[in-house]
Amino acid sequence: LEAKEEFRHKTLATDVMRPRRSDPPLSVLTQSGMTVEEVERLIADTTYSGFPVVISEQSQRLVGFVLRRDLVISLENARRNQEGVVSMSSILFTECDPPMSPSAPPAVKLRSILDLSPFTVTVHTPMEIVVDIFRKLGLRQCLVIQNGRLLGIITKKDILKHMAQMANRDPDSILFN
Ligand code: ADP
Numbered sequence: 001l002e003a004k005e006e007f008r009h010k011t012l013a014t015d016v017m018r019p020r021r022s023d024p025p026l027s028v029l030t031q032s033g034m035t036v037e038e039v040e041r042l043i044a045d046t047t048y049s050g051f052p053v054v055i056s057e058q059s060q061r062l063v064g065f066v067l068r069r070d071l072v073i074s075l076e077n078a079r080r081n082q083e084g085v086v087s088m089s090s091i092l093f094t095e096c097d098p099p100m101s102p103s104a105p106p107a108v109k110l111r112s113i114l115d116l117s118p119f120t121v122t123v124h125t126p127m128e129i130v131v132d133i134f135r136k137l138g139l140r141q142c143l144v145i146q147n148g149r150l151l152g153i154i155t156k157k158d159i160l161k162h163m164a165q166m167a168n169r170d171p172d173s174i175l176f177n
Helices: 001-011 038-046 068-081 128-138 155-167
Strands: 050-054 062-065 089-093 120-122 141-144 151-153
Touching: 038 068, 038 089, 050 068, 050 151, 062 068, 062 141, 120 128, 128 141, 128 155, 151 155
Parallel strands: 120 141
Antiparallel strands: 050 062, 141 151
């Protein structure tokens, strides 16, 4: 029983979230300042189902979450149907357009595909609670924040892997059964 108690209190969101210390950093988009080409490259270079959108690389303040498939479709549409869109066009998730040079190519505005209220927990949130929320809300992923800064992501598969690991280590655990 004691072991279970300990486990219950010690596994926190920070223990399950990605990236791990040795992983490359979280792949994020900034709400402005990225070009069509940069976002297309990020899509080509990764297989993630979605990307957090932050105010800036420096602040890492979360603005929302965008699904990979929505991003792919919107970029294809913009390339095909929006006049003047080129590789150097800006991608904007902002509410208001930032000032731009009159000679700049038209921006691609993507706020409409942004989930502005993605589910978030803190690094200290016990996994017991995270699992419960995933089940009750049917989540696919949630974001992990500390002091207003985005630190990581937990997907449903990350949780399933974690549960399998815990089951191996502690077959009597009732917590995730
Ligand atoms: P799944 O976990 O279902 O395979 P993904 O393909 O989105 O879903 O994620 C694969 C792994 O990469 C997971 O461990 C997840 O935590 C992590 N991950 C998901 N999105 C990102 C991202 N934008 N940047 C870095 N890692 C991510």
